Amino acid sequence: MSTTTTGTTTAPLGSLAQRVLRSRTMAALTQPHGVDRYLELVNPMWAAHEVRARIADVHREVDVPGHPPVATLTLEPTSTWQGHRAGQHVQLGVEVDGARRTTRVFTVSSPDSRPGDRFTVTMRANPDGVVSRYLTGRAAIGSTVHLSQAQGDFVLPDRVPEHVVMISGGSGITPVMSMLRSLQRRTHRGRVTFIHYAQSPEHQIYAAELADVAASGHGIDLHLLHPELGDPALSPAWLERLVPGYREVPTWACGPAPLIEAVHGAYDGSEALHVEYFKPPRTGGGEAGGEITFARSGRTAPNTGESLLVQAEALGLRPESGCRMGICFTCVSRKDEGTVRHVVSGDESSLPDEEIRVCVSAPVGDCTVDL
Amino acid sequence: MTMTMTNPQPTAEEAAGTKRLTAEQLERLGEELDAIRQRILADLGEEDAAYIRKVVKAQRGFEIAGRALFYLPPAWPLAVASLSISKILDNMEIGHNVMHGQYDWMGDPGLNSRMYEWDNVCPSDQWKNSHNFIHHTYTNIVGKDRDIGYGVLRMDEDQPWHPYYLGNPVYALLLMVFFEWGVAMHDLEVENLVSGGRSLEDNKPLYPGLLRKMRRQAVKDYLLFPALTGPLFPLTFAGNAVANLVRNVWAFNIIFCGHFPAGVATFSIEECEDETRGHWYYRQLLGSANITGGKVFHLLTGNLSHQIEHHLFPDLPARRYPQIAEEVREICERYDLDYNAGPLGKQLFSVARKICRMALPDRRKAPQDDVVEPVEVVTEPTVAA
Structure with missing residues (x-):
């Protein structure tokens, strides 16, 4: 059931090379783009700061007909991976069809890893999940994914209790x-x-x-x-x-x-x-109403159906904004959860942790924005 | 006046004649243009992503080649050419367009409007405020759009003449040579400091970012890369300076052809009050001008040769502008609106003429005083109405 990588493996850059690549001089020479923007053009597995990984193996853990399968991916990270503690998760971004990069959080399932070590993530192919469905079903062995460093404090203490x-x-x-x-x-x-x-x-x-x-x-x-x-x-x-x-x-x-x-x-x-616990995408009922929450300022109010920018301002918040018509991107903010409707196109989106233009996004039902 | 065309006679008939569309027509115009926008948005995907990545790869290639060729003194002109192209691509087809959010949908931090920095002394966040917000929202509204003359030049008859403007052609020449520095200083609103509309205090928050960006650019181009070529330091230094100059001259000329050729309309603050979406589109259409040319030319202008399409849809990937230009032109014909387009030479000549003409007091107005109160500028009452 398991397939092992047959592609070429890239030796991690030597530590001297890493020191040079991470040096201030290199940053000054490659500014404003940064050294990773050049390295990635040569080899996606070369990085000085960012973390990426090559998919080394995809293994189906569970495959019950009629149910979404569960698979374990073995990832071979760039030398920039700092390792993880058991229980931590990682943000994993994939470019489906070479275009839209979508990032989701997955838990590392292998034991504690050291810098540069291979590790595994296990996921269920969520029927609405762009990333998990792609990774469990279509991702080719040897293709590259984007990673964050390991995150989260759901970990065992150094001294494990009896x-x-x-x-x-x-x-x-x-x-x-x-x-x-x-x-x-x-x-x-x-x-x-x-x-x-x-x-x-x-x-x-x-x-x-x-x-x-x-x-x-x-x-x-x-x-x-x-x-x-x-x-x-x-x-x-x-x-x-x-x-x-x-x-x-x-x-x-x-x-x-x-x-x-x-x-x-x-x-x-x-x-x-x-x-x-994981945050599932929450979809609104398609009707205005419900409650909006501006998480950073801790303000809550009934949803009037107007744009999030207008509603934030009505509560006395002063988020950064510009054109108020969706063209200047000054007001882009993170929506933690909830559904928003684009006031011009009428498109609705329910993804958690999504960047939205609050001036042209009206909440449909409950919605939480990082403002 | 309700609208000033830049051709010589802003008479009543003409001013009335240019404001041809009824509220209902404006609404329909808006709907038609919104439909194009929606169609392109729905169609964005792999090809657009592959295109911009290809351009980025080419730009980085030209950049590395340019930097490397400075080690071969006989190849100096080639090195300068290569680095110039790199800077032009970086600032125009990549930087300008990425910072408009044209590729935010890709979710790639390297191509994200909030993260992208360009190879230019103007910090991206300050540029995005004056350009994406002020210029693109208030395009060609005299008194609101600071890109009309950039606070330095007189580019419209509704800017009252002052003896200062006798230097118009000289200022334009200086702005061209030092364009990136001009762009960087744009947000300091020096003209408003002089007129008292802005205090030095207002500028304080801008200084750290501005100085940091200027220092980084200068260290890279005028210290580190020249130093890396050892004894060739002076040659590399000069080469980098020339490459920056080439980019400055090119960008200035392309950008000035976008809004200043004869026939481009400007608007008053009053007529844009409580503006509808349709009227905003209408203003963008009449307030911009295109440059005709071939594929490579369009690429090197960052597709700002399609300034009209860019102003209608600033956040659509620029490679789409040539594809929708025909449709926009057809819409203009149906609504009997000017679609201002011409070859580079013609548009440049027209801009140069305007720069010179605006240096002198307006011949057609009532005998003017030598000194015009700068205060009455903006909300000048209508001539036509």
């Missing part, structure tokens, strides 16, 4: 899997309670590896549950039976919103709990 609990659901298994793999590599001697919810055994990501883990034991207490097939759902009583005094046990949880809500409820504000 007993940790990991709770995950669906593709939320990826960060805790990275943690589990790191602990195994670090030969963690303590106890790990690993609880995972999947739709069915066929939907189980990393099934073979988890079976090995279950078989070889070593302090890892594995629970793969399928509530749709009658397994118990997450509840305080069930958790208490499994891990007495669980509220005091350091816990990392990642998964879809309902699972995270249940976990929050069960832990009741305990400081031992660390959670991570």
Whole structure:
């Protein structure tokens, strides 16, 4: 099922070359564009500052007919990759059909990596997801993707506690899997309670590896549950039976919103709990109304249906703006979530973390903008 | 006056004659042009991306070749030519257009209007304010569009004459030679400092960015690259200066052909109050002029040879302008609007004539005083109405 790269690999630039390329003199010589804008024209795997990676392998983890497949990509990063800590994620941008670069966040699924190390990301091909569908279905081995450095503080502490609990659901298994793999590599001697919810055994990501883990034991207490097939759902009583005094046990949880809500409820504000969940695209009902939130200034108001710029100004905010007709791009801001309609074209867009011109974007339903 | 055509007689009939479209016609004009815009936006994709990447690659190639050829003294003219082309491509087809947001849809930070910096002493953020916002929103509104004469020249009869303007041709020549520096200083609004409409205090926030950009450009072109060629320092220094000069002269000439040839209309603040989208399009159409020429010429002008199309659709990739020019021309014919286009020589001659003519007081107006109050400039009452 897995295909391995047969393309040429590029040796990372030597450290002397890297020092020269990152020097102030080189920056002064290549300004205003910067040295990476020249290097990329020679070889996309040459970089002094930016991070890119070549897809070395695509491996289908789960492929249930009628359901979106799950795949693991092995990425060979440029020498600029600074490594990651288990549980962190990375922004991954692809240019579909050579044009629009779209960037999404994916969790690193391989154990802790050092600078320049290969690593893997695991993703479900979201039916509406441009990036995940492209990467799992169409991306060619050897093609280049754009990366950020690893981000996020959903990580294990340097000194790992004696007993940790990991709770995950669906593709939320990826960060805790990275943690589990790191602990195994670090030969963690303590106890790990690993609880995972999947739709069915066929939907189980990393099934073979988890079976090995279950078989070889070593302090890892594995629970793969399928509530749709009658397994118990997450509840305080069930958790208490499994891990007495669980509220005091350091816990990392990642998964879809309902699972995270249940976990929050069960832990009741305990400081031992660390959670991570992903932001799904939210679509409005197509009607004006709902509530707009200007995140940076912390202002909220009912959506009047006017452009976001007008509504921001009505609240006393003074965002940067220019032409007020969508031509000068002075007012471009990040929409965190929600749907906006372009006031001229009528086009609607619901992508999270999208750059929009607030002067010609009117919210449809709830909307959050970084203003 | 409602509208001043730059040909000699802004009579009542003509002023009335140029404002030909009814509100309903303007609305329809706006809809037709919006339709072109939507069609192109929906069609943007791989070809546009491949095109701009190809231009970028060519520009970087010319740049590296130019810098390298300075090591071969006999190739000096070639080095200068190569570097000049690099700077022209960087500033015009790439810089100007990328900073308009024409390629923001690609999501490539290297081609994003908010991130792009050009090989020019004017900081991109300051240029984007005066150009993308002020000039493109208030195009050819006398008193609002500071690109009419750039605060230095008299380029329109509605700018009252003053003895200062006797130097019009000299100022134009100086602006041409030092064009990038002129562009960089544009946001300081020196003319408004003189007239008292702006204080030095207002400029303070602009200085750090401006000085930083000027220093970086100067260090690169006049210190580091010359120094890297060792004993050839003076030759490389001179070559870089010439390349900057060539770009200055070229950019100045192309840009002046965009709004200043005879026949291009200017507008008053009053007639653009509460302007509709249709009237904005109408103003862009009549306020711009094209230069005809071949493919390479259009590329080297950054497609500003299609100034009309650029002003109608400033955020559409410039390579699309030649494709839609025919359609725009056809629309102009139907609405009986001027589509001002001519070869470079003709447009340049027309601009030069205007620069010289505007140096002198207006012969057709009532006997003028030597000194005109600069204050009444902008909101001059209509002659025609």
